[in-house]
Amino acid sequence: MTDEIIAQFPLLQKQQDGKRMVYLDSGATSQRPQAVLDAVSRFYKEDNANPHRGVYALGERATAAYESARDTVAEFLHAKREEVIFTRNATEALNLVAYSWGLHNLKAGDRVVVSILEHHSNLIPWQQVCRATGAELTFLYTDQRGVISDEEIEKKITKGVKLVAITHVSNVLGLVSPVQKVVDRAHAVNAVCVLDAAQSAPHLQLDVTKLGVDFLAFSGHKLYAPLGIGVLWGRKELLDDMPPFLTGGDMIESVREQDATWAELPQKFEAGTQNAGGAVGLAAAIHWMQGVGYDTIARRENDVYQYAWQVLSQLPHVTLYGTAQGQHCGAISFNVEDVHPHDVATILDADAVCVRAGHHCAQPLLHHLGLNSCCRASFAVYNTREDVDALAASLQKVRKWLGYGS
Numbered sequence: 001m002t003d004e005i006i007a008q009f010p011l012l013q014k015q016q017d018g019k020r021m022v023y024l025d026s027g028a029t030s031q032r033p034q035a036v037l038d039a040v041s042r043f044y045k046e047d048n049a050n051p052h053r054g055v056y057a058l059g060e061r062a063t064a065a066y067e068s069a070r071d072t073v074a075e076f077l078h079a080k081r082e083e084v085i086f087t088r089n090a091t092e093a094l095n096l097v098a099y100s101w102g103l104h105n106l107k108a109g110d111r112v113v114v115s116i117l118e119h120h121s122n123l124i125p126w127q128q129v130c131r132a133t134g135a136e137l138t139f140l141y142t143d144q145r146g147v148i149s150d151e152e153i154e155k156k157i158t159k160g161v162k163l164v165a166i167t168h169v170s171n172v173l174g175l176v177s178p179v180q181k182v183v184d185r186a187h188a189v190n191a192v193c194v195l196d197a198a199q200s201a202p203h204l205q206l207d208v209t210k211l212g213v214d215f216l217a218f219s220g221h222k223l224y225a226p227l228g229i230g231v232l233w234g235r236k237e238l239l240d241d242m243p244p245f246l247t248g249g250d251m252i253e254s255v256r257e258q259d260a261t262w263a264e265l266p267q268k269f270e271a272g273t274q275n276a277g278g279a280v281g282l283a284a285a286i287h288w289m290q291g292v293g294y295d296t297i298a299r300r301e302n303d304v305y306q307y308a309w310q311v312l313s314q315l316p317h318v319t320l321y322g323t324a325q326g327q328h329c330g331a332i333s334f335n336v337e338d339v340h341p342h343d344v345a346t347i348l349d350a351d352a353v354c355v356r357a358g359h360h361c362a363q364p365l366l367h368h369l370g371l372n373s374c375c376r377a378s379f380a381v382y383n384t385r386e387d388v389d390a391l392a393a394s395l396q397k398v399r400k401w402l403g404y405g406s
């Protein structure tokens with residue numbers, strides 16, 4: 001039977017050396033449904049001009065398409081439209097907070113707390129800003145399963161902490177972080193809370209009014225949208241007080257020879273020509289996800305995740321990292337005994353099974369878990385139990401391929 005969701009993804013219909021493509025790297029980037037490809041193509045064929053520039057009808061249409069995409073994102077996050085800033089990706093959004101809020105609000109003696117789970121994008125900007133301001137960077141550590149305890153949150157987020165930056169979902173372990181507890185604790189000590197939603201936005205319904213965080217960042221390309229478009233959401237009162245991150249065209253109110261004043265939100269943070277085609281694609285991706293329905297997304301993804309954990313945990317010589325307990329989104333990491341993860345991924349590729357291998361831009365987490373690298377299978381709504389079976393079958397060949405008896 002044709003799966004109605006898979007059928008909407010042209011790339012997933014392709015074969016590799018006559019084999020069905022088993023794409024298990026959506027944590028790195030997702031594939032795009034036809035609806036998104038069509039929306040982007042339509043924008044470039046019918047509405048393309050530089051948004052916020054031309055007063056001619058075509059320019060107005062480009063502006064309307066771009067700003068309507070902002071409305072869609074605002075509705076998606078349950079946020080006010082002026083609080084939605086388009087960026088290139090989650091990395092740029094997190095750097096914006098670090099360099100604009102961090103550089104101007106942190107000083108020697110302050111503390112910044114991140115978790116050991118962080119992707120480098122939500123770690124290095126804080127390292128840099130702490131170095132520049134003299135603030136101290138401290139970590140919420142996890143146990144071996146990747147779980148942050150209540151005691152750790154209480155112990156580390158104390159008076160003197162000015163900012164807490166945490167990932168919503170670990171890109172390595174797929175585990176959902178205890179965001180509510182972190183936010184409550186951060187606000188109890190008057191710290192600002194930044195949520196890296198890069199790995200949650202494709203899977204969970206996000207509502208900034210319920211999450212209670214102060215900033216939230218995600219990338220479009222992990223949730224079925226084009227590459228090169230991302231979002232920073234921030235509370236208006238914080239964004240209003242922050243200086244621009246990048247400066248140049250379209251982010252100003254007026255410019256004189258020696259100085260300038262800034263445009264209102266969100267333009268203050270959108271310097272230069274923006275990726276309007278990407279924003280249109282992001283809006284289409286959000287509409288597509290809403291059309292599929294979060295219940296369907298959760299049902300399909302949870303089923304595949306649990307099946308994958310069950311099947312992979314029974315394979316000899318395969319070690320899984322993390323825990324099957326707790327709420328998960330889309331990622332399982334593992335190693336095959338005595339085989340380098342790059343060799344595993346290369347051997348799986350011969351069966352058209354695509355998994356990621358390496359440190360997953362989370363080197364401190366891997367060191368904390370006693371690893372140098374591992375493989376990661378990550379899932380999206382188009383993955384099925386059949387994909388897991390293909391992964392398991394291919395994994396069973398790995399050691400034999402390299403000459404081991406079993």
Ligand SMILES: Cc1ncc(COP(=O)(O)O)c(C=O)c1O
Pocket residue numbers: 027028089090091092119121122167169170171196198199219
């Ligand atoms: C948890 C997490 N945060 C941030 C990022 C950075 O995303 P991007 O490279 O799209 O900026 C990633 C990318 O994998 C991620 O998994």
